Amino acid sequence: MEEMPRPDLPQLLVIKPPGLFNYGDPFAAKFAVLRAWESPLPLPRFLSDHARSAPALLCSAATRVTAAVLDLLPSLRIIVTTSAGLNHIDLPECRRRGVAVANAGEVFSDDVADAAVGLALAVLRKVSAADRFVRRGRWAEEGDFALGSKLAGKRVGIVGLGSIGLRVAKRLEAFGCPISYNSRTKKPSVSYPFYANVYELTANSDILIICCALTEQTHHMIDKSILLALGKDGILINVGRGAIIDEKELVQSLMQGDIRGAGLDVFENEPNVPKELLSLDNVILSPHGSVIGPGRVDHGAIPLNGLVAF
Amino acid sequence: MEEMPRPDLPQLLVIKPPGLFNYGDPFAAKFAVLRAWESPLPLPRFLSDHARSAPALLCSAATRVTAAVLDLLPSLRIIVTTSAGLNHIDLPECRRRGVAVANAGEVFSDDVADAAVGLALAVLRKVSAADRFVRRGRWAEEGDFALGSKLAGKRVGIVGLGSIGLRVAKRLEAFGCPISYNSRTKKPSVSYPFYANVYELTANSDILIICCALTEQTHHMIDKSILLALGKDGILINVGRGAIIDEKELVQSLMQGDIRGAGLDVFENEPNVPKELLSLDNVILSPHGSVIGPGRVDHGAIPLNGLVAF
Structure with a gap:
């Protein structure tokens, strides 16, 4: 009542x-x-x-x-x-x-930036799939788990260099990743290479991290052409909003191996997640949890x- | 043959x-x-x-x-x-x-340092448990997942400030974490606070990261007294060797909530993992995978x- x-x-x-x-x-x-x-x-x-x-x-x-x-x-x-x-x-x-x-x-900017880096590491190193592998007893039965991929040296493209994007950049610089970005306007205060369009940024990135706001302009901005430009070794991280990505195309890309993996904190129709993703090992699914709340500590x-x- | x-x-x-x-x-x-x-x-x-x-x-x-x-x-x-x-x-x-x-x-030092940071983020943000929550359809059925914990500001204690430990320190500084360390001798080249014993380091840390070698001196160095000093909000990360930790005591601590969580890339009796860990949500299990191999890219x-x- x-x-x-x-x-x-x-x-x-x-x-x-x-x-x-x-x-x-x-x-x-x-x-x-x-x-x-x-x-x-x-x-x-x-x-x-x-x-x-x-x-x-x-x-x-x-x-x-x-x-x-x-x-x-x-x-x-x-x-x-x-x-x-x-x-x-x-x-x-x-x-x-x-x-x-x-x-x-x-x-929340620090927390969301932490989430983006955590998702990137988790996708590259297959943290959830490896955890499942151990929990199901497969390590002892089958031997070595598939190797992960290195973060150092990977070219990171940040879409949206606001308070979150800047914090993601600062963190990933410490891992030895060259940073580039796309945003509405070039930021005079930073020296990272600027790309005026997302396609060019993506074609020059190994890891694309979506940190921008959802607006009419960014709705489905990450479409099939961008996913193909990211390519078979590319990784997509989304800590912005689900509808910035054309989710149907993303699902296809992940199933077909058109991109290598994705770390997703947000989805188009939360709390519903495309069921095709639920059995894929090349994706880390996070329930819009980038924001850390007022827990005990x-x-x-x-x-x-x-x-x-x- | x-x-x-x-x-x-x-x-x-x-x-x-x-x-x-x-x-x-x-x-x-x-x-x-x-x-x-x-x-x-x-x-x-x-x-x-x-x-x-x-x-x-x-x-x-x-x-x-x-x-x-x-x-x-x-x-x-x-x-x-x-x-x-x-x-x-x-x-x-x-x-x-x-x-x-x-x-x-x-x-491998960069890769192992990346693994340590990835495990710390994964434990704090419950990456694997959250991924399971989504995959099992519980987000749509039950609503919000339990909130994670912030990394920024957490006091990080590094045990063993060699080539791996130094790289962990550099990365976590970028997340806004104050760094301290223990090693056999104080390093004149760094300004991080030095603790001559692991107990004192642990009592002043929120996250303890084991980066040292396994030797006679470090065997079971992380024992019950250290785990109790780490405390109910403390997190333990091990990218060294399993036997540096008294694994039985660690299992007890995790089951009883004496520490908050652990990220483990190594175990005492690999590839065997204590079965009590396999159902715990406060632990990330990694099959000694810190080392990245010569994969395709x-x-x-x-x-x-x-x-x-x-």
């Missing part, structure tokens, strides 16, 4: 609980939290019955904030998303209605300073 | 095929290779019947070269091991008999210059 709002506190609408709610409700003392996911009502009914006066919405990347949702929230003044990406929020509609939008900024990763100051 | 040695070429004894033999026999043109593993004879019989005049032995870490083996090889002048470690060879006996020993030197990793010059 939904809680009744406490009249002495400002209302905070939460449609689906972001991951940080796994560890309790850190807002209970400061806000009257409207917990839509606990209500038996259909969402539109809940919103129109209980959230018409809510000035603030807290969401994660899993909550789509469309014009239809905004229509039901006439008092809304601010949306705070716990994600860095904003593709789940209809920004032009927010702008038109004067609703402010705050995101996680760079709070990891503090400082809650990007809600803006909201707390609301 | 064993091949007959070609009298025009020097004999090279190989007891078990090193991993590089998976890709053919790169020595056939220069040596008469005595392939002991292909013979139906028991090894001592093969050695005394066919290898008494062999001057050279090529082996990997999987071949124990004991005094008993050396007794059967009176003409032996050199042993070349494709490993960096030498713990499988009775060095005092070789010295006494005037048998030279050559190892892989630093050829990875050249330069064959440490046999010394032998080819023989």
Whole structure:
């Protein structure tokens, strides 16, 4: 059942609980939290019955904030998303209605960059397949596992050299990887080679790492031609958003060996993953887990300073 | 059947095929290779019947070269091991008999350092457990996977600051990890804090990475007291040799949650892995695969210059 709002506190609408709610409700003392996911009502009914006066919405990347949702929230003044990406929020509609939008900024950038490097190492060295090989007793029965591939010297192409891409570059330089990048504009502050288009970058890379935002321009930017340019020894890492890649073409490429492997933290239709990938050894599947939450020992990763100051 | 040695070429004894033999026999043109593993004879019989005049032995870490083996090889002048470690060879006996020993030197150091970082990331972020979670369809059924832990800021303690340990340090500095180390002697060339004993290092580390050689002094150096000093949030990575850790105590610690997790490339009794580990989610199991072999695209990793010059 939904809680009744406490009249002495400002209302905070939460449609689906972001991951940080796994560890309790850190807002209970400061806000009257409207917990839509606990209500038996259909969402539109809940919103129109209980959230018409809510000035603030807290969401994660899993909550789509469309014009239809905004229509039901006439008092809304601010949306705070716990994600860095904003593709789940209809920004032009927010702008038109004067609703402010705050995101996680760079709070997760280190973690997402770590995830990208971890996925690259895991694909090159077949970490999950090797782990399965040992767990199934095959090492003792069959002998040596297939050898992995070296990271040092691999040419890394970074798509999107923002706060995440820059951190990926810094880390992989320490592994002896030459770095190049593509982004909307050349960055005067870095000396890495710049490619004005993704195809050229890919043709000159062994490992392509997607760190950009999902926008109309980047939707399905990684298509069949890019995958073919990456080639049979190429590896694709995606810590951006699933729909930046044409997922059907990626599945084909991985099944046919048109590319060597992929490390995927994001998918087009999360939490659904193409079933063809589930049995492939040349892919590492990660459940959109690049973002590290406020676990027992990891503090400082809650990007809600803006909201707390609301 | 064993091949007959070609009298025009020097004999090279190989007891078990090193991993590089998976890709053919790169020595056939220069040596008469005595392939002991292909013979139906028991090894001592093969050695005394066919290898008494062999001057050279090529082996990997999987071949124990004991005094008993050396007794059967009176003409032996050199042993070349494709490993960096030498713990499988009775060095005092070789010295006494005037048998030279050559190892892989630093050829694999980058790869092993990459493996250490990859295992640390994989343990912190539960890469294999997350991959299993997705493959079993649990993401769609059960929702968010348990959050991982941050790498940035974790205090890393390196045991053994040789060519591998130094490379691990360089990589993890780029992730924002403060580095300390223990080794036989303080290294004047580095500024990382030095701890003269492993216990003190461990008590001041969140991640302990074993990069040292297995010797009488390091055998079971990581015992129960060290594991307790590492503590409930601590992570242990081993890319050295299995017997540096008291494996029974490690299994207990992982099962009881005395430490948070482990990434293990090496084990005490390879290829046998303690069966208790096979069902644990807080461990990444790797089949002594840190060393990258001469696969299709990875050249330069064959440490046999010394032998080819023989």
